[in-house]
Amino acid sequence: MAKKVLMKGNEAIGEAAIHAGCQCFFGYPITPQTEVAAYMSRRMPQVGRVFLQAESEVAAINMVYGASGAGVRVMTSSSSPGISLKSEGISYIAGAELPCVIINIVRGGPGLGGIQPAQSDYFQATKGGGHGDYRMVVYAPSSVQELVDLVQEAFDVADQYRNPVMVMGDGMLGQMMEPVEFKERQTTRNLPEKTWAANGLRGRQNHNVINSLFLKPEELEAHNRKLQAKYAEIEKNEVKYELYNFDGEVDLAIVSYGTLARICKNAIKMLEKEGIKVGLIRPITLWPYPKKAFDEVMDKVKVGFISIEMSEGQMVEDVKLSVNGRKPVFFYGRSGGMVPTPAEIAKKIKEIVGGAK
Amino acid sequence: MAIVFERPKALLDVPTHYCPGCTHGVIHRLVAEVIDELGILDKTVGVAPVGCSVLAYDYFACDMYEAAHGRAPAVATGIKRAVPDSIVFTYQGDGDLAAIGTAEIVHAAARGEKITTIFVNNAIYGMTGGQMAPTTLPGQVTETSPYGRDVNVAGHPIRVSEMIATLDGAVYVERVSVDSVPNIIKAKKAIKKAFELQMQGKGFTMIEVLSICPTNWGLSPNEAIKWLRDNMIPYYPLGVKKDITAGEVK
Numbered sequence: 001m002a003k004k005v006l007m008k009g010n011e012a013i014g015e016a017a018i019h020a021g022c023q024c025f026f027g028y029p030i031t032p033q034t035e036v037a038a039y040m041s042r043r044m045p046q047v048g049r050v051f052l053q054a055e056s057e058v059a060a061i062n063m064v065y066g067a068s069g070a071g072v073r074v075m076t077s078s079s080s081p082g083i084s085l086k087s088e089g090i091s092y093i094a095g096a097e098l099p100c101v102i103i104n105i106v107r108g109g110p111g112l113g114g115i116q117p118a119q120s121d122y123f124q125a126t127k128g129g130g131h132g133d134y135r136m137v138v139y140a141p142s143s144v145q146e147l148v149d150l151v152q153e154a155f156d157v158a159d160q161y162r163n164p165v166m167v168m169g170d171g172m173l174g175q176m177m178e179p180v181e182f183k184e185r186q187t188t189r190n191l192p193e194k195t196w197a198a199n200g201l202r203g204r205q206n207h208n209v210i211n212s213l214f215l216k217p218e219e220l221e222a223h224n225r226k227l228q229a230k231y232a233e234i235e236k237n238e239v240k241y242e243l244y245n246f247d248g249e250v251d252l253a254i255v256s257y258g259t260l261a262r263i264c265k266n267a268i269k270m271l272e273k274e275g276i277k278v279g280l281i282r283p284i285t286l287w288p289y290p291k292k293a294f295d296e297v298m299d300k301v302k303v304g305f306i307s308i309e310m311s312e313g314q315m316v317e318d319v320k321l322s323v324n325g326r327k328p329v330f331f332y333g334r335s336g337g338m339v340p341t342p343a344e345i346a347k348k349i350k351e352i353v354g355g356a357k
Numbered sequence: 358m359a360i361v362f363e364r365p366k367a368l369l370d371v372p373t374h375y376c377p378g379c380t381h382g383v384i385h386r387l388v389a390e391v392i393d394e395l396g397i398l399d400k401t402v403g404v405a406p407v408g409c410s411v412l413a414y415d416y417f418a419c420d421m422y423e424a425a426h427g428r429a430p431a432v433a434t435g436i437k438r439a440v441p442d443s444i445v446f447t448y449q450g451d452g453d454l455a456a457i458g459t460a461e462i463v464h465a466a467a468r469g470e471k472i473t474t475i476f477v478n479n480a481i482y483g484m485t486g487g488q489m490a491p492t493t494l495p496g497q498v499t500e501t502s503p504y505g506r507d508v509n510v511a512g513h514p515i516r517v518s519e520m521i522a523t524l525d526g527a528v529y530v531e532r533v534s535v536d537s538v539p540n541i542i543k544a545k546k547a548i549k550k551a552f553e554l555q556m557q558g559k560g561f562t563m564i565e566v567l568s569i570c571p572t573n574w575g576l577s578p579n580e581a582i583k584w585l586r587d588n589m590i591p592y593y594p595l596g597v598k599k600d601i602t603a604g605e606v607k
Binding site: 023024026050052054055056058059060062063064065066067068069070071072074088089092096198199200201202203207208209210211212213 | 398399400401402404411412414417418419420421422423424425428431432433434435436437438439440443444460461463464
């Protein structure tokens with residue numbers, strides 16, 4: 001077993017990427033993810049790989065497009081306003097079917113917003129962000145260890161499906177320190193050769209082209225249908241979630257992700273002592289969304305579901321789609337960098353359950 | 358019978374979409390001839406972003422990228438850093454390079470990226486139908502400067518080569534023109550030198566090529582050539598703007 005080391009989330013992201021064979025990192029400073037770039041600037045030259053600080057997030061994501069198209073594993077990281085700038089490039093990357101890993105350590109918005117932890121980029125990450133009919137796998141780890149494991153997994157998933165993968169953490173996850181282990185991992189996935197890479201003919205007969213332009217409507221629609229078929233495959237294979245405290249009936253089911261899900265677990269323990277039983281659905285993939293988790297627990301839930309977010313009601317839309325009218329759906333959220341305490345979550349739940357009882 | 362003229366291997370045998378009289382064809386050919394002569398087809402990667410040359414990936418025989426508007430130098434940076442032994446060129450118009458892509462070209466040059474940029478300057482946005490570009494001359498009429506470019510409103514044209522030449526990472530910058538046979542020969546020489554310096558790992562190289570747009574200028578090809586000579590060359594003087602190898606013994 002590998003040794004456990006105490007690491008800050010942002011630095012652990014960098015080390016995990018190196019373990020996963022990331023050859024190039026293109027970054028740009030923005031709070032609260034800057035330590036990812038700082039860590040990579042130290043470590044990448046030590047292992048003979050590429051670190052480059054770009055002139056903007058726009059340039060960084062286009063460097064990712066270039067390096068990924070040339071067939072190497074590549075990552076970039078940023079925080080909310082920076083991800084907005086990268087969104088043009090992410091759309092091109094999805095359109096050209098290039099694999100890459102994008103880190104978003106989310107801060108409060110909109111606009112320049114603030115620099116404290118938030119989850120208000122849920123819509124941006126899961127519903128597009130950039131233009132066009134594309135999807136991106138979005139992981140939402142809740143601990144530094146899970147962050148490390150999912151960053152490594154993200155590279156494999158990106159390569160398997162030739163698709164961008166985002167690992168999204170709130171500012172807390174980037175800034176907190178926890179013991180982590182970098183497991184020696186061997187992928188069980190069947191990763192295809194990158195025969196499409198445009199890195200020079202090197203004896204190949206036909207040239208490779210990295211492109212997202214299809215001027216003929218028939219061709220663009222066919223391309224979009226091909227992408228949709230791929231996304232359907234991802235939805236079938238890649239859903240991840242955790243169910244907590246569903247060993248029997250529950251009064252209410254919380255739906256929450258990331259570090260906030262850990263706070264919710266504390267609230268659940270507090271409520272347990274007062275005789276209120278609450279379960280937790282923790283989506284680990286935000287896209288594809290774990291709809292089947294709701295089917296699994298539906299019969300155990302007495303009052304309904306509550307989406308608890310550090311945003312003003314974003315994931316709750318997917319909760320409603322997943323519940324699909326079978327039970328009431330409630331919402332509780334804080335935003336702007338305000339982090340709910342277990343006590344205030346417990347209070348909200350008592351209001352709902354008490355009112356229903 | 359000896360073949361004295363044929364299509365360069367670096368160009369595919371396909372019709373292009375360029376307008377009659379457009380000089381993109383000449384410039385494509387010059388780049389392709391240089392790739393052939395240097396024997397680098399096998400490791401060359403080209404990047405053509407949004408603009409008239411956006412479909413260049415259908416015309417060049419080397420590996421190609423289509424890039425977002427203005428972003429070719431960043432994409433080229435990613436390719437070159439990922440595969441250092443590749444030869445990477447960008448092929449960009451003036452709307453692309455000198456407006457939306459200003460940050461990317463300046464910083465690629467400042468970093469001394471070992472890439473070659475072919476900057477085709479025809480003083481107008483061609484693909485979208487003839488709008489004012491950053492390089493549109495004072496007084497020049499376009500779709501979005503219908504009364505002629507008023508520098509008090511729309512500002513002044515940018516002499517990109519002179520600007521890039523001030524950057525330490527740029528090792529060779531020259532402005533050429535394809536308005537005459539002697540100038541086409543000079544243009545090819547400059548493009549070849551730029552690729553050679555890239556192969557030697559010297560740094561960033563850029564060749565600005567003054568080019569015509571008969572369609573959007575509303576002129577015949579011959580009139581357009583004359584317009585380029587009478588109006589563009591005085592504003593954008595031809596010649597070497599930066600050459601770190603100047604004075605080196607060959």
